[in-house]
Amino acid sequence: MKSFKAMYLDEKNGQLNFGLKTINLDDLSQGDILIKVAYSSLNYKDMLAVQPKGGVIRSYPMIPGIDLAGTVVSSESDDFTLGQEVLVTGYELGMSHTGGFSEYARVPKEWVMPLPEGVSLKDVMVYGTAGLTAILSILALEKAGLSENKEARLLVTGASGGVGSIALALLKARGYQNVTALIRKDYQEDMVRALGADRVIRPEAIFIKEKPLLLKEQYDFILDTVGGDVVGHLIPQLAYGGAISLCGNAAGISLNTTVLPFILRGISLLGIDSVQISQEKRLEAWKELAKHREVLAILKTDQIDLEVIPSVLDKLKKGQHLGRTLVAITEN
Structure with missing residues (x-):
């Protein structure tokens, strides 16, 4: 050419x-x-x-x-x-x-x-980096214990965005039955409901007080896509033995928290990278995405x-x- x-x-x-x-x-x-x-x-x-x-x-x-x-x-x-x-x-x-x-x-x-077998060129770009990040987040949470409880209290932040919306659909496709979507605007609710959200909340539901230390255990696992103060306020609401995955910074790069939820509740913080991971891990993740091709139709x-x-x-x-x-x- x-x-x-x-x-x-x-x-x-x-x-x-x-x-x-x-x-x-x-x-x-x-x-x-x-x-x-x-x-x-x-x-x-x-x-x-x-x-x-x-x-x-x-x-x-x-x-x-x-x-x-x-x-x-x-x-x-x-x-x-x-x-x-x-x-x-x-x-x-x-x-x-x-x-x-x-x-x-x-x-x-x-x-x-x-x-990957079972998907087209178009399919993999509907998923794209957003889908890869979403499934890597889910796999990390499942390794941290999520896979043992299909009724675990799950929260997806930024649920109307690229990573969040795919994660929400994938979680439902994998059989999880208690998934909450965090959104900012009313017009986003119809979309996350259509993707399978069992419950929808707004930011005011998580910003309980200015500097939380330990709060009521609201969620067993959290898939966060936004970072910032959202994470700082959610960590004290994780249940004992729970975990939160982090993959985004749309709400900021700072994390204001304490060690108390980690040492008193034994929670885990899981960093998710989709840029430098090995080809072996990429292949594993794409194979998992290919298993849920039905998700592409509802995104x-x-x-x-x-x-x-x-x-x-x-x-x-x-x-x-x-x-x-x-x-x-x-x-x-």
């Missing part, structure tokens, strides 16, 4: 410019595998990437997009063949290495994963083209985005 389209992020005189541009292979980062991209998806991290001082991209120009799925069109590795369907998430994709908002992407072979998913990305990321920034947004890039 002589040229192709990509969403290009550049900086000039201290101002970021993000828009559709025609580029060629020389504009892509180096790698062993060239992929014709079929789909990408939008994540909170993609929104941060296009913000000044967003902390995701530090050198320009860059093609954002931390997810992609497509077909191998050139390979310098015996591990992948021409025409093979693959996906890439995490690592430095869309950060320091040109990413998924492009008709073509070139990446190191170590980043590439064969498409709130919008599909857009490349040039619409900036307007949707702006909605995400303003807290007006619901569910998942799939980016259709090329026909494979």
Whole structure:
């Protein structure tokens, strides 16, 4: 191909410019595998990437997009063949290495994963990094004891967002019967109810007092997607032997708590990373996602083209985005 389209992020005189541009292979980062991209998806991290001082991209120009799925069109590795369907998430994709908002992407072979059996290129990008993070959170909580009790009191924060909505649907698909969704706005309730929430609460239900130490045991397990003060107020409400997984920072990066819930109730704090985990763990997680393909049909998913990305990321920034947004890039 002589040229192709990509969403290009550049900086000039201290101002970021993000828009559709025609580029060629020389504009892509180096790698062993060239992929014709079929789909990408939008994540909170993609929104941060296009913000000044967003902390995701530090050198320009860059093609954002931390997810992609497509077909191998050139390979310098015996591990992948021409025409093979693959996906890439995490690592430095869309950060320091040109990413998924492009008709073509070139990446190191170590980043590439064969498409899991039972799902399509579109399916894996409906899930995307959000789905990967959601299932990693669930697997961590199950390892911490959740799997032993299908009626455990569960709470999902940020339940109308990408990670939260997928986590909510997956938890119900895995048979958990007592799942509470934490949302901020009334218009979000219908969506989380449709995904299976047994109970819906607002922030005022958890912000019980300014500096809680130990409070009534409200939840056995918490899947948090937002961080900040939300976590600080939820930790004292965890039941004895409970656990909380952390994967997001939309509500802030600070954590104000005490050691008391940890030493008096024996609770666990589980950090979730979907960027640098091993390919072995990724494969395990994607196999679990593939088991629940029925979830894809009930997720709130919008599909857009490349040039619409900036307007949707702006909605995400303003807290007006619901569910998942799939980016259709090329026909494979």
